[in-house]
Amino acid sequence: MATVPAVLAPYVRSIVVYDVTFGGPGVHIGMPSTGLTFVLPIGEPLEVSWDGSPHTRTVGWSSVSGLHTSAAAVHHGGHQCGIQLSLTPAGARAIWGVPASALAGELLALADIDAALADLPERLADQPTWPRRLAALERDLVAALHRHSRPALRPEVARAMALLTRGVPVAATADDVGFSRRRLSTLVRDEVGVTPKTYQRLARFSAAHGRLRRAALDGEVSVARVAADSGYADQAHLAREWSGFAGCSPTEWLRREFPIVQATGHHDGGP
Known part of the structure; x- marks a missing residue:
């Protein structure tokens, strides 16, 4: 780095x-x-x-x-x-x-x-x-x-994206910055190309990916702990999101990216 x-x-x-x-x-x-x-x-x-x-x-x-x-x-x-x-x-x-x-x-x-x-x-x-x-x-x-000119994000949009990254629900984020959900969705889409909900899911997934990667570099991994620390309801919830975004389960990702690391915890929650 x-x-x-x-x-x-x-x-x-x-x-x-x-x-x-x-x-x-x-x-x-x-x-x-x-x-x-x-x-x-x-x-x-x-x-x-x-x-x-x-x-x-x-x-x-x-x-x-x-x-x-x-x-x-x-x-x-x-x-x-x-x-x-x-x-x-x-x-x-x-x-x-x-x-x-x-x-x-x-x-x-x-x-x-x-x-x-x-x-x-x-x-x-x-x-x-x-x-x-x-x-x-x-x-x-x-x-x-x-x-290039560097027009700053509208303060309300910058705050909304920061709140979404921290896991604040979309409706609560819209209320905080004074927008309707529809208006917030338009502004976030115009800036990054995805909806506020998708942006929030990406932020949570990215945090989980970072935790799992750091745990893999340190040694043995608990996928269940990563799920809990990242705000997922349970390990199965993380596994569904991981499969949707990464195209494989968390343990399969570990096997492919870190073949000498063994993941611990429950099954991935997928089929």
Whole structure:
């Protein structure tokens, strides 16, 4: 995990440098979240598609996806190397000059969004070290901030999205910010491309994914505990949401992503 420069902090949630060798060719699951995903592979182009939809497969030196409700299938030949960023919805306007809603459910390359960034992958590949690649990335992203206007979210919409992320029910969120549910739905859709309820589900799922991933890295996992800590009614509820968003159960995801980790707790609650 690289440090996000202060100037980019309102727009970039995380910057991850990855250089991973697997046992052989396979498919990595790109999980849905409330962030926009921006990947810059090094050494080999990225092959990605929506899980279960091979006709959506793209191959290239950059990948941009907006909010999505199904997993991405990232195909690899046994090795992956590059930089992955998670952007806030405001980051779409600030860095690419488009609202996050315009990218919802899309798999695109940088050239499809901002021609001025189209040669960023080549410039990164020319750098011999990770620090120099990260410095080049920062320069280009800061330059993008200066190219694009950055209209701020309406305060009520920003507050509504923060409340939804914390699990406040949609009706209570609408009341808090003084909108009808219909008006709130329109404003959130216009900003991120999904309904308030879907945004809230994505936020809860993303929190559960983060907890399960951290637990897997630490050792043995209790899926039931992750479900409880993430606000799901029970493990079966988490399993249904996980299957819907990730295309597999939590324990199957663990087997695929962390084959040496054993999950504990009850069954997934699925068939």
